[in-house]
Amino acid sequence: MPRTWLTERFQLDVPLVGAPMAGVSDGRLAAAVSAAGALGMFGVPATASASWITEQAAVAAGSGRPYGIGLMAWALQDNPGQLDAVLAARPSLVSVSYGDYAPYVEPLRRAGITVAMQAGTTDEARAAEQAGVDVIVARGGEGGGHGRAEVATLPLLQSVLDTVGVPVLAAGGIATARGLAAVLAAGAEGAWAGTAFLGCAETTLSEPARQRVLEAGETGTAYGRVFDVAQRLAWPPEYGGRALRNAYFDRWHGREPELAADEAAQAELEAARRAGDFDTAYVYAGEAVGMVRRTRTAADVVADFAAADKLLGRFSSS
Template identity: 40%
Template sequence: MITSRLTEVLAIDHPIMSAPMATVAGARLAEAVSRAGGFGLIGGGYGEREWLQEQLCQVDCSSIGVGFITWRLRQQPELLEMALDYGPKAILLSFGDMGDFAATIGASNCLLIAQVQSLADARVAAEAGADIIVAQGTEAGGHGAARATLPLVPAVVDAVGPIPVVAAGGIADGRGLAAALTLGAAGVLMGTRFYCSLESSAHDAAKNRIIAANGDDTIQSAVFDVLRGYDWPPPYKLRTLRNRLTERFDNKLDELRNAKQDQIERFEEGIAVGDYDVAAVIAGEALDLIDDTLSAGEIVTQTVAEAIVRLRHAPDFEISD
């Protein structure tokens, strides 16, 4: 077992969190991660109220968290109140100014987890009263910014201590957990690895694409945000697997906007039938480390076991005076 400030603050056994991936991280996945001793989060996504409420009704929320896209939540602030009514242990906010959300969460006796992509944002989150700060590197699947995980994590640790810092982006096994702990992080948040879990809501065809791909097959692009009509603010871009649409339109966004309706229809049809030559597979650079679909519990236990071995027996070098 590995204990840290993260396990103490969340009262969990293992310093592993699952990312609140929109539409993929539902109650089943969050509950499975928490049951295994980690901390699972439901993805609040883009404000699909009925879906979120359905997920919250399926689980004992006192053992899980809920994640929101901050700038989107500002358009539907009532969703935060609804989620808090179910008594989650924590709320994760990412991408945008938390503003008065921090006070609302704190007043509900709920932990605030702030995911940040820069040192400046980490300092703002600390001043806002974040209980846990996730430092997300550009290697992560989904939306992210430009900083890489390896230099960002220790910089955030130095800036916000003693607040526990969680590393995210490019982490999918025990080696990543061991590395994060060595950098001073109190744990890790993994998305793509849990995307390929039995409890994830992702389409099997999408999971198979991840298993077959490697990190070179990902791209940060605005193509799918344009198609979905999501006006993401800078500096955030969406990391996905490359496919026919990204290859055609990544450098031709104006052309995509002009042909938008036709492409939207193709995109939505691809989602419906699991055609990921046009639909998005949202995944990070840790693809190289994923070659199977496991239960969430197996992912947690295997990651911790491998990290313990790595930390106890660092391979291939010796230290001498």
């Protein structure tokens, strides 16, 4: 594989980060991705305790390789213990995004932690560089989970690369060696992939949820705020979520103000989550989900991404 800022900074074999998918990636998946030669991360749910972070960080560190943690800035204000636990764990990389992240950049950097921020527009990337982050993740609207959906990955990546001077990773719709080769050729220092790992045995997804992922096609996702509004989550409204489309989403999409006042609909979603009814409950996934067709290990997925080296070699040898 080509050596990039990402591989050199963290001594990786593959210029790839396993995205911090809150509720899907915990310390076990992070450790498996890191052990395979990429950089694994786990995402911190908004209500997670400091002790949970400490426990998962210990699991992630068990690979003996660098790992990272993803934080949601909007949740930190009401749960400052999350930052304290992350600082104590000293992961190699912390992503802090979605909300007022700027106050957390310097405390993390002073602790010797590399800081990333996920940007969905060029203006967000420019602001992140000014805030002092070490690396920017140019996250296109194809990506699963939360983020902006105004700009697709390829045009966003090109614009961000032309605008900022710090290293840039590409995210959104990158699920195979072809995608990794494409963003490396464009000038990214590596890829940030989440959906590609959704079929892995090491995720926390239930078997019914994983089966929904494996059965989904490339047009099987939808973007919006339905699931956040139904749960009364305080996500900033500019950051919707991309999830597998289902009947509940279709029923409430465009009726979010009504949903916000409907207690029965809130209870329905919560009951469906407990029961594993994914006609109502959500599974966050990106537009690359149609390429996730079978259950694999994280090591298998990382090995497949490593084939980008051969694709890039086609051009360097010609």
